[in-house]
Amino acid sequence: MPIFNKVVIANRGEIAVRIIRACRELGIRAVAVYSEADREALHVRLADEAYAIGPASATNSYLRADTIVEVARMCDAEAIHPGYGFLSERAHFARACAEAGIVFVGPPAEAIELMGSKIASKRLAVAQDVPVVPGYDGADQDAATLAVEAERIGYPLLIKASAGGGGKGMRVVNAAAEFGAALEGAQREALTAFGDDAVLLEKLIVRPRHVEIQIMADAHGNVVYLGERECSIQRRHQKIVEESPSVALTPELRARMGQAAVRVARAVGYHNAGTVEFMLDAAGQFYFLEMNTRLQVEHPVTEGVTGIDLVQLQLAVAAGQPLPFAQADVTLRGHAIEVRVYAEDPVTMLPSIGQVALFTPPEGPGVRNDVGVASGDDVGVNYDPLLAKLIVTAPTRQAAIGRLQRALADYAVLGVTTNLPLLQAIMTHPAFSAGDTTTDFLQTYAVAEALQAPAEVPSLVLYGAALSDLLAPAAHADPWAHLWRARGAKQLLRYQVGETEYVVEAAERGAQMWQLAVGEHAADVRVVAWRDQNLTLGVDDTHVRLSVVRGADSIMVARNGHSYRLQRTQPLSIDAVGGGQVVGGQSNLQAPMPGTIVKVLVQAGSAVVANQPLLVMEAMKMEHTIVAPYAGVVTAVHFSAGQLVPGGATVIELDKHTEAVRPSD
Numbered sequence: 001m002p003i004f005n006k007v008v009i010a011n012r013g014e015i016a017v018r019i020i021r022a023c024r025e026l027g028i029r030a031v032a033v034y035s036e037a038d039r040e041a042l043h044v045r046l047a048d049e050a051y052a053i054g055p056a057s058a059t060n061s062y063l064r065a066d067t068i069v070e071v072a073r074m075c076d077a078e079a080i081h082p083g084y085g086f087l088s089e090r091a092h093f094a095r096a097c098a099e100a101g102i103v104f105v106g107p108p109a110e111a112i113e114l115m116g117s118k119i120a121s122k123r124l125a126v127a128q129d130v131p132v133v134p135g136y137d138g139a140d141q142d143a144a145t146l147a148v149e150a151e152r153i154g155y156p157l158l159i160k161a162s163a164g165g166g167g168k169g170m171r172v173v174n175a176a177a178e179f180g181a182a183l184e185g186a187q188r189e190a191l192t193a194f195g196d197d198a199v200l201l202e203k204l205i206v207r208p209r210h211v212e213i214q215i216m217a218d219a220h221g222n223v224v225y226l227g228e229r230e231c232s233i234q235r236r237h238q239k240i241v242e243e244s245p246s247v248a249l250t251p252e253l254r255a256r257m258g259q260a261a262v263r264v265a266r267a268v269g270y271h272n273a274g275t276v277e278f279m280l281d282a283a284g285q286f287y288f289l290e291m292n293t294r295l296q297v298e299h300p301v302t303e304g305v306t307g308i309d310l311v312q313l314q315l316a317v318a319a320g321q322p323l324p325f326a327q328a329d330v331t332l333r334g335h336a337i338e339v340r341v342y343a344e345d346p347v348t349m350l351p352s353i354g355q356v357a358l359f360t361p362p363e364g365p366g367v368r369n370d371v372g373v374a375s376g377d378d379v380g381v382n383y384d385p386l387l388a389k390l391i392v393t394a395p396t397r398q399a400a401i402g403r404l405q406r407a408l409a410d411y412a413v414l415g416v417t418t419n420l421p422l423l424q425a426i427m428t429h430p431a432f433s434a435g436d437t438t439t440d441f442l443q444t445y446a447v448a449e450a451l452q453a454p455a456e457v458p459s460l461v462l463y464g465a466a467l468s469d470l471l472a473p474a475a476h477a478d479p480w481a482h483l484w485r486a487r488g489a490k491q492l493l494r495y496q497v498g499e500t501e502y503v504v505e506a507a508e509r510g511a512q513m514w515q516l517a518v519g520e521h522a523a524d525v526r527v528v529a530w531r532d533q534n535l536t537l538g539v540d541d542t543h544v545r546l547s548v549v550r551g552a553d554s555i556m557v558a559r560n561g562h563s564y565r566l567q568r569t570q571p572l573s574i575d576a577v578g579g580g581q582v583v584g585g586q587s588n589l590q591a592p593m594p595g596t597i598v599k600v601l602v603q604a605g606s607a608v609v610a611n612q613p614l615l616v617m618e619a620m621k622m623e624h625t626i627v628a629p630y631a632g633v634v635t636a637v638h639f640s641a642g643q644l645v646p647g648g649a650t651v652i653e654l655d656k657h658t659e660a661v662r663p664s665d
Helices: 013-025 042-046 063-072 089-097 109-115 118-126 143-153 176-194 251-267 298-308 310-318 397-410 420-427 460-473
Strands: 006-010 029-035 049-056 079-081 157-161 171-173 198-202 209-218 223-230 241-244 272-280 286-292 335-342 356-360 367-371 388-395 412-414 491-497 500-510 511-520 521-531 534-539 542-550 556-559 562-568 580-583 585-592 595-600 613-620 622-627 632-637 650-656
Touching: 006 013, 006 063, 013 029, 013 310, 013 367, 013 388, 029 042, 042 420, 049 063, 063 079, 063 089, 063 632, 079 143, 089 109, 109 118, 118 198, 118 251, 118 286, 143 176, 143 198, 157 176, 157 585, 171 176, 176 198, 209 251, 209 286, 209 310, 223 251, 223 298, 241 298, 251 272, 272 310, 298 310, 298 335, 298 367, 298 388, 335 397, 335 420, 356 542, 356 556, 388 397, 397 420, 412 542, 412 556, 412 562, 412 613, 420 562, 460 491, 460 500, 460 521, 460 534, 460 542, 460 556, 460 562, 613 650
Parallel strands: 006 029, 006 079, 029 049
Antiparallel strands: 157 171, 157 198, 209 223, 209 272, 223 241, 241 335, 272 286, 335 388, 356 412, 367 388, 491 500, 491 562, 500 511, 511 521, 521 534, 534 542, 542 556, 556 562, 580 585, 585 650, 595 613, 613 622, 632 650
């Protein structure tokens, strides 16, 4: 019998999907809730049942404790799993569940309340002989008092909101002259984010590591720690890379930190999953930061090195079962690294919104993907832009880094901008390989700034775009494809990326064989396969794999974890690159399908340039433009506006200009 028959998941995105999968393995029916914006989201599609809970804004949907509890009562669910974020650390939600007779998969409301206050939690840590960073957490929040305390602590220091985290209400102050303005900003932000403007002051530890201990406790008094996670690499005070174990911990230091975390958990009467976060300085001294009273985003790295499914264990503990192991049974094997894949610019770190035209995460041994989206899904403005988490495990740290580098190169996301280039830059940085992973990693090594220089679009990407455009009708079994391609003729395709225009010169050399050139770069390219949105090319006896999505006026290409959007400099219809039969230097341009001539743009004797529109015809309720495949002179025009044209009929004859100029670099 399952431990629960039905569980409501009070969340969305990748964590909701993660919990659904855990429930499935335990034979539990998973119930999703969704806002109007998430009506067709992945977690809704995967759940056994799903219920609407309100408008797009989280305040009116995912943060409505009363609505979610009512859903659980209505569908006869015995438990609610809050995931992380939203209501996961809200004591009133835990109490509302208890009052409704529904199990809250998390700690008691009293523990959430106490540990939710940075001031109260630090005092509890001190009482348990757990080191804390020197600072001030007093009730007197007068600006003058805080300024005096700041002088006592000494600069540099941190101002932190007492009631929350995630970098909100946090300011670094390097000198007394900066304190007043920084305090006002921190208090204002804290009040907006948490409804409480109380702050605490802490001595700023220079170049620390952020190391956290995963604990698990049951309702029978058993508490264990499950190793550590290092989460030092952060942007905007939010983690983007997490790993276990930390290169900075010895077995003795791990035991001391783990025992400190257990003392904190016992003191607060904790049960279920929780994380005690510490700051670790260069001398190996650790300081208590806070306790997260929920499942962490980065929990998969702990699962990777312990072999323990934390979500399934959460559900078992919530159902009243004791922990099935003791501290002595916990062993760490190998190394695990997780990176967070965000829909955001890798340099500015601003969110990116739109439709995910293609989402293809990597596969392979030791590779895990916790995803929240699929191809065709939308990324909106209402929620965190986290798309997925990529987790790898391997016997050693260096092997895990290598595996992650390969996995990132295989990741393909098109339609929205992602931070994949930033993650790749981190993984290939010598400092990361050396384990120099302090909280100022991105700033110290200017990793994101190094991505700012506009990189040239690789020739292979341009080749893929051009062939995708050239072969699109054939790929869709278009019956007129053979009529419009000018076999053997050189055809020009133009793409704009930023301020740069790229010209691809293409000539078909045989079945699935092309000669392609971009400036001085030329290659004979064979089309090995094109299935769905995956294009494989043969170049110099090497297979090149690309992901391609074609739009009306642009084409998106992904290769080696990087994505490119190429704007066509002229609209491309099925005949936009010209078509017909070529004899010597003369091209007979043919109608790609039966239709009506709408407009003739040239006459016999007209001198034209490559890609110049020559004639417009209408077919299948769409207009199609026939263009010059090269510079030349029109020798004959066989139809006029208003005439019907049979498919395959020669409409224009064109002689190639003997002084035609090759595309510029």
